[in-house]
Amino acid sequence: MINRQVVLVVxxxxxxxxxxxxxxxxxxxxxxxxxxxxxxxxxxxxxxQRGYVNDEANYVPPVPIGAVMRGLAVGRVHATKxxxxxxxxxxxxxxxxxxxxxxxxxxxxxxVLPAQAPLLAxxxxxxxxxxxxxxxLRQIGKPMSGETVLVTAGAGAVGSVVGQLANLAGCRAVAxxxxxxxxxxxxxxxxxxxxxxxRSAWAAKLQLACPNGVDVFFDNVGGELLDxxxxxxxxxxxxxxCGTVATSSWxxxxxxLRVEREILTRRLRVEGFVIFxxxxxxxxxxxxxxxxxxxxxLRVGYDIETExxxxxxxxxxxxxxxxxxxxxxxxxxxxx
Amino acid sequence: MINRQVVLVVxxxxxxxxxxxxxxxxxxxxxxxxxxxxxxxxxxxxxxQRGYVNDEANYVPPVPIGAVMRGLAVGRVHATKxxxxxxxxxxxxxxxxxxxxxxxxxxxxxxVLPAQAPLLAxxxxxxxxxxxxxxxLRQIGKPMSGETVLVTAGAGAVGSVVGQLANLAGCRAVAxxxxxxxxxxxxxxxxxxxxxxxRSAWAAKLQLACPNGVDVFFDNVGGELLDxxxxxxxxxxxxxxCGTVATSSWxxxxxxLRVEREILTRRLRVEGFVIFxxxxxxxxxxxxxxxxxxxxxLRVGYDIETExxxxxxxxxxxxxxxxxxxxxxxxxxxxx
Numbered sequence: 001m002i003n004r005q006v007v008l009v010v011x012x013x014x015x016x017x018x019x020x021x022x023x024x025x026x027x028x029x030x031x032x033x034x035x036x037x038x039x040x041x042x043x044x045x046x047x048x049q050r051g052y053v054n055d056e057a058n059y060v061p062p063v064p065i066g067a068v069m070r071g072l073a074v075g076r077v078h079a080t081k082x083x084x085x086x087x088x089x090x091x092x093x094x095x096x097x098x099x100x101x102x103x104x105x106x107x108x109x110x111x112v113l114p115a116q117a118p119l120l121a122x123x124x125x126x127x128x129x130x131x132x133x134x135x136x137l138r139q140i141g142k143p144m145s146g147e148t149v150l151v152t153a154g155a156g157a158v159g160s161v162v163g164q165l166a167n168l169a170g171c172r173a174v175a176x177x178x179x180x181x182x183x184x185x186x187x188x189x190x191x192x193x194x195x196x197x198x199r200s201a202w203a204a205k206l207q208l209a210c211p212n213g214v215d216v217f218f219d220n221v222g223g224e225l226l227d228x229x230x231x232x233x234x235x236x237x238x239x240x241x242c243g244t245v246a247t248s249s250w251x252x253x254x255x256x257l258r259v260e261r262e263i264l265t266r267r268l269r270v271e272g273f274v275i276f277x278x279x280x281x282x283x284x285x286x287x288x289x290x291x292x293x294x295x296x297x298l299r300v301g302y303d304i305e306t307e308x309x310x311x312x313x314x315x316x317x318x319x320x321x322x323x324x325x326x327x328x329x330x331x332x333x334x335x336x
Numbered sequence: 337m338i339n340r341q342v343v344l345v346v347x348x349x350x351x352x353x354x355x356x357x358x359x360x361x362x363x364x365x366x367x368x369x370x371x372x373x374x375x376x377x378x379x380x381x382x383x384x385q386r387g388y389v390n391d392e393a394n395y396v397p398p399v400p401i402g403a404v405m406r407g408l409a410v411g412r413v414h415a416t417k418x419x420x421x422x423x424x425x426x427x428x429x430x431x432x433x434x435x436x437x438x439x440x441x442x443x444x445x446x447x448v449l450p451a452q453a454p455l456l457a458x459x460x461x462x463x464x465x466x467x468x469x470x471x472x473l474r475q476i477g478k479p480m481s482g483e484t485v486l487v488t489a490g491a492g493a494v495g496s497v498v499g500q501l502a503n504l505a506g507c508r509a510v511a512x513x514x515x516x517x518x519x520x521x522x523x524x525x526x527x528x529x530x531x532x533x534x535r536s537a538w539a540a541k542l543q544l545a546c547p548n549g550v551d552v553f554f555d556n557v558g559g560e561l562l563d564x565x566x567x568x569x570x571x572x573x574x575x576x577x578c579g580t581v582a583t584s585s586w587x588x589x590x591x592x593l594r595v596e597r598e599i600l601t602r603r604l605r606v607e608g609f610v611i612f613x614x615x616x617x618x619x620x621x622x623x624x625x626x627x628x629x630x631x632x633x634l635r636v637g638y639d640i641e642t643e644x645x646x647x648x649x650x651x652x653x654x655x656x657x658x659x660x661x662x663x664x665x666x667x668x669x670x671x672x
Contacts, residue, residue: 258559271604
């Protein structure tokens with residue numbers, strides 16, 4: 001059985017591009033005791049993957065040169081030599097950019113229940129994106145009814161869920177986006193009250209869109225927008241640091257405006273969130289999100305490609321704002 | 337009755353200097369209904385007073401030009417036309433840089449109990465300095481036994497208490513100071529395990545002094561030290577933003593290294609602390625600190641002047657690191 005893999009061949013500085021990867025094919029190895037073979041159905045393309053290939057301090061060591069690209073996917077157990085997972089089960093985990101993954105149960109983040117929601121949802125809104133939105137908003141953002149919640153990358157896989165959950169919590173949700181089209185989508189589909197296009201003169205618009213200041217800033221991008229929003233936060237505001245896509249490289253460390261006086265005088269709480277610290281909460285939170293999804297209270301946008309070899313371009317495109325909704329690479333029929 | 341006052345006459349940009357103030361004398365006005373006259377005994381000189389005179393957004397509006405300098409003091413009720421406080425009582429509150437303050441009860445932060453501790457302590461370790469150290473360390477720093485607590489301005493009125501409380505909590509307390517003399521004082525008097533002199537090559541020393549990284553960073557200074565320490569924080573570390581004395585002016589906003597990637601990948605919590613949000617906890621916390629003081633578990637350093645007209649120079653000196661211990665202006669015999 002032949003396995004196609006997207007392999008990291010050059011270590012990128014900054015944003016990974018297609019030239020840093022290569023397609024390779026090889027036979028799927030025989031299973032050892034305790035291992036299983038997962039057939040990937042849909043690959044998740046996530047900004048966090050930039051950090052997995054850069055040679056910079058991160059919460060995980062970087063993907064070695066010559067190794068298959070690290071990535072999350074929903075797959076189906078095709079063969080197994082462990083007792084934990086049965087053939088035919090759908091799983092969400094670290095199965096990488098390839099057709100088949102030979103792995104142990106520790107690669108699995110969550111068992112996917114096809115009856116719970118469509119399989120595509122398992123790779124997005126019930127995967128790290130929706131889970132991040134829900135848990136980071138709840139645990140760090142702590143939005144209260146009537147507050148203003150500002151979300152960068154508001155049309156993205158995380159931001160669009162944050163906006164809807166903030167809206168459901170009785171907050172004024174405001175999106176920061178990279179195009180008018182995404183802004184309209186945020187208002188029409190995701191329940192945002194207003195949006196700011198960061199590619200136009202956004203500073204004045206930001207004040208107009210948040211007339212009562214900002215109580216919760218859910219930031220997926222960082223950079224100058226973060227500098228600016230910190231200066232519009234209300235006292236006791238909460239800032240969720242969830243992503244840094246606005247900064248293309250961290251070597252050498254880029255400069256920005258000093259933040260400590262804003263944090264002090266406004267008594268802000270600024271906190272980083274990495275979803276993989278919260279695996280024990282995945283199943284219950286995914287069930288909450290699935291319920292909202294099935295009740296029609298949560299809308300999800302997908303941006304789907306179908307070719308494995310397009311994955312590197314899809315990743316680079318995230319940092320250029322080219323995707324519209326959750327970026328997925330669908331490798332085979334998602335219906336079980 | 338003649339009242340000498342230190343009046344703000346020029347609005348400073350950056351650190352206030354003696355030229356921004358003037359001594360004036362006038363008769364103490366008659367008391368209106370509900371007012372009282374407090375005779376100041378000891379004035380507290382605090383870095384926060386810089387923010388009270390600068391024309392920059394802060395948690396309180398700036399002192400108007402021509403007004404007496406805002407400041408905390410311990411004073412004694414000399415006459416009263418309110419029923420809340422009796423003549424002879426000692427109080428801690430916003431009595432300003434002057435001999436006598438005519439005020440209402442809302443100027444009072446806490447009733448001083450002479451039996452609880454020496455009167456000087458009421459203006460420092462039982463005043464905003466010790467209260468800040470205790471409450472910010474407990475509520476934001478949340479130190480756990482075995483952790484490393486790094487404190488800037490470690491020999492100062494706040495930092496020296498933080499170090500001792502961290503030590504009592506079973507932590508490794510490390511001070512950042514501006515001189516070898518202060519460093520030795522931190523180790524010999526305040527229970528710090530080690531110190532870093534920020535006027536010498538401190539980056540390497542910082543790593544040596546914190547071999548297990550930094551779990552809690554109690555920062556009273558900000559600036560480049562903050563940039564550097566953020567890059568040595570352990571995962572899930574807590575950063576108390578308590579002061580910004582390292583930056584002499586915030587107009588125009590100074591630049592520093594971007595912090596969002598450190599906060600994200602290390603999952604830091606960075607939070608600002610302003611003691612005046614916690615007035616309801618003052619009495620119980622001051623009692624805790626008084627108990628430690630009376631048990632000999634808490635040592636306090638004072639740096640005392642006795643001339644009202646020296647107050648502006650004393651304030652400027654805080655930012656040059658000239659004080660050694662809590663800076664006070666003692667106007668009359670502290671013993672009741």
